[in-house]
Amino acid sequence: xxxxxxxxxxxxxxxxxxxxxxxxxxxxxxxxxxxxxxxxxxxxxxxxxxxxxxxxxxxxxxxxxxxxxxxxxxxxxxxxxxxxxxxxxxxxxxxxxxxxxxxxxxxxxxxxxxxxxxxxxxxxxxxxxxxxxxxxxxxxxxxxxxxxxxxxxxxxxxxxxxxxxxxxxxxxxxxxxxxxxxxxxxxxxxxxxxxxxxxxxxxxxxxxxxxxxxxxxxxxxxxxxxxxxxxxxxxxxxxxxxxxxxxxxxxxxxxxxxxxxx
Amino acid sequence: xxxxxxxxxxxxxxxxxxxxxxxxxxxxxxxxxxxxxxxxxxxxxxxxxxxxxxxxxxxxxxxxxxxxxxxxxxxxxxxxxxxxxxxxxxxxxxxxxxxxxxxxxxxxxxxxxxxxxxxxxxxxxxxxxxxxxxxxxxxxxxxxxxxxxxxxxxxxxxxxxxxxxxxxxxxxxxxxxxxxxxxxxxxxxxxxxxxxxxxxxxxxxxxxxxxxxxxxxxxxxxxxxxxxxxxxxxxxxxxxxxxxxxxxxxxxxxxxxxxxxxxxxxxxxxxxxxxxxxxxxxxxxxxxxxxxxxxxxxxxxxxxxxxxxxxxxxxxxxxxxxxxxxxxxxxxxxxxxxxxxxxxxxxxxxxxxxxxxxxxxxxxxxxxxxxxxxxxxxxxxxxxxxxxxxxxxxxxxxxxxxxxxxxxxxxxxxxxxxxxxxxxxxxxxxxxxxxxxxxxxxxxxxxxxxxxxxxxxxxxxxxx
Numbered sequence: 001x002x003x004x005x006x007x008x009x010x011x012x013x014x015x016x017x018x019x020x021x022x023x024x025x026x027x028x029x030x031x032x033x034x035x036x037x038x039x040x041x042x043x044x045x046x047x048x049x050x051x052x053x054x055x056x057x058x059x060x061x062x063x064x065x066x067x068x069x070x071x072x073x074x075x076x077x078x079x080x081x082x083x084x085x086x087x088x089x090x091x092x093x094x095x096x097x098x099x100x101x102x103x104x105x106x107x108x109x110x111x112x113x114x115x116x117x118x119x120x121x122x123x124x125x126x127x128x129x130x131x132x133x134x135x136x137x138x139x140x141x142x143x144x145x146x147x148x149x150x151x152x153x154x155x156x157x158x159x160x161x162x163x164x165x166x167x168x169x170x171x172x173x174x175x176x177x178x179x180x181x182x183x184x185x186x187x188x189x190x191x192x193x194x195x196x197x198x199x200x201x202x203x204x205x206x207x208x209x210x211x212x213x214x215x216x217x218x219x220x221x222x223x224x225x226x227x228x229x230x231x232x233x234x235x236x237x238x239x240x241x242x243x244x245x246x247x248x249x250x251x252x253x254x255x256x257x258x259x260x261x262x
Numbered sequence: 263x264x265x266x267x268x269x270x271x272x273x274x275x276x277x278x279x280x281x282x283x284x285x286x287x288x289x290x291x292x293x294x295x296x297x298x299x300x301x302x303x304x305x306x307x308x309x310x311x312x313x314x315x316x317x318x319x320x321x322x323x324x325x326x327x328x329x330x331x332x333x334x335x336x337x338x339x340x341x342x343x344x345x346x347x348x349x350x351x352x353x354x355x356x357x358x359x360x361x362x363x364x365x366x367x368x369x370x371x372x373x374x375x376x377x378x379x380x381x382x383x384x385x386x387x388x389x390x391x392x393x394x395x396x397x398x399x400x401x402x403x404x405x406x407x408x409x410x411x412x413x414x415x416x417x418x419x420x421x422x423x424x425x426x427x428x429x430x431x432x433x434x435x436x437x438x439x440x441x442x443x444x445x446x447x448x449x450x451x452x453x454x455x456x457x458x459x460x461x462x463x464x465x466x467x468x469x470x471x472x473x474x475x476x477x478x479x480x481x482x483x484x485x486x487x488x489x490x491x492x493x494x495x496x497x498x499x500x501x502x503x504x505x506x507x508x509x510x511x512x513x514x515x516x517x518x519x520x521x522x523x524x525x526x527x528x529x530x531x532x533x534x535x536x537x538x539x540x541x542x543x544x545x546x547x548x549x550x551x552x553x554x555x556x557x558x559x560x561x562x563x564x565x566x567x568x569x570x571x572x573x574x575x576x577x578x579x580x581x582x583x584x585x586x587x588x589x590x591x592x593x594x595x596x597x598x599x600x601x602x603x604x605x606x607x608x609x610x611x612x613x614x615x616x617x618x619x620x621x622x623x624x625x626x627x628x629x630x631x632x633x634x635x636x637x638x639x640x641x642x643x644x645x646x647x648x649x650x651x652x653x654x655x656x657x658x659x660x661x662x663x664x665x666x667x668x669x670x671x672x673x674x675x676x677x678x679x680x681x682x683x684x685x686x687x688x689x690x691x692x693x694x695x696x697x698x699x700x701x702x703x704x705x706x707x708x709x710x711x712x713x714x715x716x717x718x719x720x721x722x723x724x725x726x
Contacts, residue, residue, distance in 0.1 A: 061614065063610065063614060066609075066610065066613060068528065091616045092616065093616075094613065094614055094615065094616035095615070098614065098615070101610060101614075105605070105607035105608055105610065105611040106611075107608060107612070107630070108630050109629070117612070117615060117617075117625065118615040118616065118617075121615070121616070121617050121621050122616060172614075172615070175616060
């Protein structure tokens with residue numbers, strides 16, 4: 001894909017990808033994607049299953065490193081710094097670019113310990129009092145504080161699915177990331193829990209650059225201001241969300257939006 | 263008729279039954295199908311074949327099994343009724359020796375007789391064996407025909423042969439599984455019975471809490487008091503199996519499991535894991551002489567060099583170290599399983615927070631896998647305290663109650679071996695003590711296994 005169909009290439013992007021290709025062994029999953037992501041908008045990646053949107057998301061904080069057969073080509077920068085350069089410390093990268101997964105995955109520890117995990121390993125808070133502050137702040141931002149403040153030492157896995165997912169968002173927030181990647185964060189949740197997460201995304205917007213992968217086109221329309229449509233490893237179209245949904249320029253986007261396939 | 267010939271004949275009958283019943287079912291079903299009703303035909307012809315074949319073979323074989331057990335008695339009776347048997351001596355011992363000799367000659371296992379009396383009994387024996395052999399064979403064949411004929415008449419298109427055959431298969435499987443259980447029950451019963459006899463001679467409290475173990479002195483007539491205090495044995499067992507061996511096996515097993523699940527490249531894991539598991543396949547007697555001949559002398563020399571008193575060439579440390587190595591694959595594979603059972607999402611969650619691999623292992627994987635690891639360790643302990651060969655060869659026989667790992671100690675299993683090797687009288691406390699020790703060992707390992715399996719099961723459920 002070229003810059004030509006990337007009308008949102010902005011002067012000072014938070015993250016930008018240039019001609020990124022991802023291979024799993026011999027199979028190419030991403031075929032040269034270039035995209036810019038900025039601080040002020042929520043960016044949604046949509047597309048049919050297997051189109052590479054989750055794979056691409058995982059290149060943004062190098063979670064693909066954990067897959068032995070995965071290989072990434074091209075350049076991805078965070079504040080202009082190449083995140084695949086040898087001088088980039090992947091631990092620091094992931095502290096700056098947090099991630100929320102498809103299925104809520106709280107650690108089998110207390111709610112408090114789940115949130116305190118990140119700040120502890122990054123040395124952000126040492127004294128108990130500091131840690132208490134971080135935990136409360138993160139849980140408040142994740143919209144979970146009121147529900148759990150009286151049982152912080154209960155197990156995180158005992159919460160409901162929606163609460164668990166907000167706990168995971170709180171856990172990501174606790175290390176003060178700059179970007180939050182969300183990989184279909186609502187696909188395992190019921191509609192009410194989904195609505196809460198979407199509301200939370202609205203509140204977090206502006207403070208963090210948010211990229212969300214979703215299967216649900218209504219959700220993309222509701223929570224994002226920028227939408228990228230992926231198909232078969234290509235970035236087909238990237239634009240303002242309302243444009244993509246009402247006036248797509250590409251035939252494939254139009255077919256997908258109108259439910260022709262997917 | 264000889265045994266093999268009879269079995270071939272029966273097998274042939276079974277095969278004929280199978281073929282003919284199948285053919286008959288096929289023919290009848292073809293006719294029945296022509297009526298067009300779907301329920302006119304029930305089982306496939308092959309099931310009818312099996313049904314009739316089983317009816318042919320099962321009664322005959324059951325009969326032969328029973329016959330093989332009662333026929334020798336009948337033969338002996340027949341021989342004793344013979345006039346030639348009147349001159350047999352009356353005492354049981356020489357009587358059965360002569361009968362045995364006559365039987366050996368009659369069956370051709372022995373060429374000539376030492377005792378002239380036996381020579382006279384050979385002919386009656388031969389006749390009786392022949393008579394009952396033929397009778398058994400004839401009865402078996404009659405039964406085979408009767409069973410086969412009965413079943414053959416039941417072959418009809420709508421006869422539910424499949425249900426019957428499958429019920430029999432199920433029953434066979436049930437019997438197979440019951441056999442293991444019955445054996446276990448039998449073993450426990452014999453342990454309990456012999457232990458009961460032991461405890462009627464020796465006070466259980468003296469046995470469980472006494473600190474002096476010298477069964478030999480009891481056997482030599484110095485009395486049973488103060489001779490069967492098993493505490494030094496229990497201590498030796500725990501010292502070697504649960505302490506020294508675990509100090510070796512837990513860290514090494516855990517670390518190798520962590521390396522294999524978290525760090526090793528797939529190709530490394532592919533050859534390292536089987537190699538490690540091969541350790542579990544080494545016969546324990548090999549570990550035993552490795553411990554006794556290589557490790558123990560080296561340890562003794564080392565202990566003498568650094569000036570430790572009481573260093574023995576058979577030491578708790580030598581046996582424990584080698585046993586620990588033997589247990590490593592056990593701990594490692596249990597830990598491997600439980601770490602691998604922690605969902606990948608948990609690992610991803612931690613890595614995505616910017617945790618390093620080692621932080622993820624220490625703070626997320628190990629705590630989450632802990633119950634499984636604990637279960638594995640308990641199983642390993644139960645295995646270690648029941649282990650015999652290594653301690654027999656390397657731990658020694660002196661029932662010392664000591665904390666010195668370089669000293670010789672003895673274990674429950676070693677003593678059982680000692681008490682039961684050689685000529686035994688099964689009415690002395692010395693011999694029966696082995697059963698009491700076995701009972702204690704059995705109860706302890708059983709409890710360990712139950713607890714371990716519960717822990718492991720509970721933990722597996724947590725992630726499913």
